Amino acid sequence: MKKTFVHFKKLAVSALVATTLALSVSGVSSAEERTLNVYNWSDYVDNDVLKEFTEKTGIKVNYDVFDTNELLETKLLAGASGYDLVVPSANFLGRQIEAGVFQKLDKSKIPNLSNSWDMINQRIAAYDPGNEYSVNYLWGTIGIGYSEEKVKKALPDAPVDSWDMVFKPEVASKLAECGIYVLDSPSEIIPPAMKYLGLDPTDLSADNLKKVEEMLLKVRPYIKKFHSSEYITALANGDICVAVGYSGDIFQAESRAAEAKNGITVKYSVPKEGSLMWFDQMAIPKDAKNVAEAHEFINFLMEPKNMARISDAVSYANGNKASQEFIKKEITSNPAIYPTEDVLKNLFTMLPFDSKTQRLVNRTWTAVKSGQ
Amino acid sequence: MADAPEQRKVFAPWLDTTQKPLIRFENVTKRFGDYTALDNLTLDIYEREFFALLGPSGCGKTTMLRLLAGFETPTSGRILIGGEDISHVPPNKRPVNMMFQSYALFPHMTVEKNIGFGLKQEGQSAEAINERVKEMLALVQLEPFAQRKPHQLSGGQRQRVALARSLAKRPTLLLLDEPLGALDKKLREKTQFELMTLQEKLGMTFMIVTHDQEEAMTMASRIAVMDKGVVMQLDTPSDIYEAPNSRYVADFIGNVNFIECTVISHNGQEYQLKDKQGNQFRLISEVQLETGSTIWLAVRPEKVIVSKEQPQGDVNAVQGIVWDIAYSGDTSTYHVRLPDGTTLKSEMANLRRVRNRPITWEDTVWLSWSLTAAVPLKR
Amino acid sequence: MQRQFDWGRFLLIAIPFLWLLIFFLLPFAIVVKISLSDTANALPPYVPTLNLSEGWSGITSFFSQLDLESFAWLLDDKIYFLSYLNSLKIAFISTLLTLLIGYPMAYGLAKAPQRWRTVLLMLVILPFWTSFLIRVYAWIGILKPEGLLNMGLMSIGLIDQPLAIINTPTAVYIGIVYSYLPFLVLPLYATLEKLDQTLIEAALDLGCSPIQAFWKVTFPLSLPGVVAGCFLVFIPAMGEFVIPDLLGGSDTIMIGKTLWSEFFGNRDWPVASAVAVVLLLSLVVPIVIFQRIQERQREAEA
Secondary structure: OOOOOOOHHHHHHHHHHHHHHHHHHHHHOOOOOEEEEEEEEOOOOOHHHHHHHHHHHOEEEEEEEEOOHHHHHHHHHHOOOOOOEEOOEHHHHHHHHHHOOEOOOOHHHOHHHHHEOHHHHHHHOOOOHHHOOEEEEEEEEEEEEEEHHHHHHHOOOOOOOOOHHHHOHHHHHHHOOOOEEEOOOHHHHHHHHHHHOOOOOOOOOHHHHHHHHHHHHHHHHHOOEEOOOHHHHHHHHOOOOEEEEEHHHHHHHHHHHHHHOOOOOEEEEOOOOOEEEEEEEEEOEOOOOOHHHHHHHHHHHOOHHHHHHHHHHHOOEEOEHHHHHHOOHHHHOOOOOOOOHHHHHHEEOOOOOOHHHHHHHHHHHHHHHHOO | OOOHHHHHHHOOHHHOOOOOOOEEEEEEEEEEOOEEEEEEEEEEEOOOOEEEEEOOOOOOHHHHHHHHHOOOOOOEEEEEEOOEEOOOOOHHHOOEEEEOOOOOOOOOOOHHHHHHHHHHHHOOOHHHHHHHHHHHHHHOOOHHHOOOOHHHOOHHHHHHHHHHHHHOOOOOEEEEEOOOOOOOHHHHHHHHHHHHHHHHHHOOEEEEEEOOHHHHHHHOOEEEEEEOOEEEEEEOHHHHHHOOOOHHHHHHOOOOEEEEEEEEEEEOOEEEEEEOOOOEEEEEOOOOOOOOOEEEEEEOHHHOEEEOOOOOOOEEEEEEEEEEEEEOOOEEEEEEEOOOOOEEEEEEEOOOOHHHOOOOOOOEEEEEEEOOOOEEEOO | OOOOOOHHHHHHHHHHHHHHHHHHHHHHHHHHHHHOOEEOOOOOOEEOOOOHHHOHHHHHHHHHOOOOHHHHHHHHOHHHHHHHHHHHHHHHHHHHHHHHHHHHHHHHHHHOOHHHHHHHHHHHHHHHHOOHHHHHHHHHHHHOOOOHHHHHHHHOOOOOOOOOOOOOHHHHHHHHHHHHHHHHHHHHHHHHHHOOHHHHHHHHHOOOOHHHHHHHHHHHHHHHHHHHHHHHHHHHHHOOOHHHHHHOOOOOOOHHHHHHHHHHHOOOHHHHHHHHHHHHHHHHHHHHHHHHHHHHHHHHHO
């Protein structure tokens, strides 16, 4: 799951790119217009790959972007979204499959599925049994991004590999001086918080949530802001020193800080108490009009070189085992992107919440954020 | 009412050198950008006068009123009230009230509140205001309408509320800006007399702006006829009418015939004149006329008699053809074309029924007037 | 003699009614229907749905499954009440602030020389030419710690620490006042511009200072414009979502945001619809009052 709210400029730029892309490819496709309507996260693709797809197949890609799972889900549930391929996160995908939103994939049309990574497929089977409805696009983790120098200055022996950084009042109160941001996403912060408290993150009972609420309220005063994208810039500029966020976003902050040469080194860690792993899945809505084209697109992306270019562009791992040899070394060798066995042990996944649990989780989050 | 003209005859403070004027305009000039609304005006107005400013729109009469009310300040010169320079006193500090042409009644207030507005503003007690408002309502006979809002009143009633409101504060000077303009003719005439009675009864000084010469003639003690920011003539109504000092004034007040003449000779006050056609006229006038100069004879139509036979006796007479007859009930105006193409008018009372009238279209007739009927105008 | 049916007249009345029926009543009925349904993991995400193929029994079973559960839920959790209350507070204060800023603006516009008015009016309307969303986003750029305002204030030495404005209620007020200012200024300007200038002169003539004349004449007579403008600010501010979401902090709870999270976050369309129905009903009351005032005004002017 990438981010719940995207930076406006980026959104605008992606929209612009998508539009110009659509315009430029419309010239290529001629007599028999084949089109494909894709709805993906913003800033989540290498545009050259899309261009190449159009050049090769003559299929014009209308590429739209969203920035929250909720937005995508509401469009899908309302029906007649008009999209042929969408990329929800796995836990959302799970309940969307149950609701009957998607159609089964015709795997005979996706020979490149042989390139996929079993380790990922197995984990996804928890949401999409038998991998019948979806193919992994990219995946990543939730963790702690921090500015090495600033943290050292505020708290020399800061436990950078632990949720203590944000969940322990003694530590958080110190780091609050240089600023803490937390993702504004209840379903991605509350489960790790439960793990931190030693609770079973799958048991989202009212009692357990109450405990999480109490814990979070204690550190609430030290959290400068709940936001799902601003931490990239804030971390890179040195406005804050700690951010709980998505792995790829933290790496973006890292490279921005390195480019700026402002004396800030951004690091990412997956807390040892355990954190969330998320998967963004390609799936075809039941009412899609260009089903064949959608399959062709998935097959195209599943070509190792194509998927590798996307991972290169956005610093996220993908579910394509065969692509790994084409991905830049600094990405595949980064344990925060491609985790080692040790790190993988600390990562867990969440199953979709039922609506009652969802409500409780969201309500807990509102209570933490607003104090109401 | 009957003795009112008698009273006004003796009321002429402007002739009394011991009288101090209530209001004095001293070389007042008012410009709006390039436009000169008032040009170096000097004028005195006396207490208890009913002073009328008369002239066409744009002549500066409204500017004078607004200068007095304080809505405008003079570009140069001074305005004095009771000897005190008020040129730069704001409107709310002046002992002057105004009745607006549009009445300017406050639409969100009742009649009672409107009338009491100025009193309340003065900080008078509720009882005092109440009493004065009652008095004012009685004065304008609007007692039953005290609780109405202006939009629930007729035009005449609104006019009276506006009057009551402007009188409530007992101003030293009441300014009336075309107060009767919005009323129909009958109501206007009735109100004219009401205003005159009121002014005499209250002993206040009124200054009225009007473009209606009849209204000015009826009500005013003196009239200032204005044109292009200048007072052309300042006199009593009868003097303005009988002895206009210029063609402009003569033409503005009532109907008039002009005949351009050259002075040939004179014998004392009797002058011998000649028009362009060579018609000779005689004139008895107190005005000194230079022999050889060009003047205009102004003759009021009602002083010109039309007849079929050549008139006998000591009169001026010309012959012409009846071109048109304008019938207006009590009188008829004959338009007679002279041989040179000019037209002279004669207004005759219809003493007989029209059908018995001896003169009709295309008749050759004589026009005549007495030696004292015409006024010689040099400009 | 039978009077012939007047089709023109009928259409003239029927068209606006049809418009209201199709674009207001029908959608509202749908929202009410959803609010009476129960949430489900389905497409659409609520039950029951009307199944006409089962005939009459389909219809009766559909109606028998509707209930007021969602409305009862609104009473269960104080968050809804607090959201309404907070929205009310924010809408009220914003309206007041808008009036305080908008009145002098409208007054200045109405008093400006004729040749300037078109230009000034244009300046009031001009922001409408840009997307509302972009204008609100622009405020982020102005108000954020490293934004224009803080940089400006710091560079002239007024402050040495950036002011925390963004993500606070202050930013929400700024956003609402900015966004809705024209809605207040324009009707108010229309009222003030029509105001007979001689009424002010009459007040001055009767002893008012210019300030007294304003309060005794100009202001009371501009009240219809004030009321119209205030409603045009208050009503949309009450349901505002975008501004608190972009400029407000996480502790700024407003009914629009709560509705959004019910709809998107909780996927609970019935409760979201119930929130919307209550919001609409709570706005209908001031709208009806407003209409009454307008009607009375029209009668008075007639």
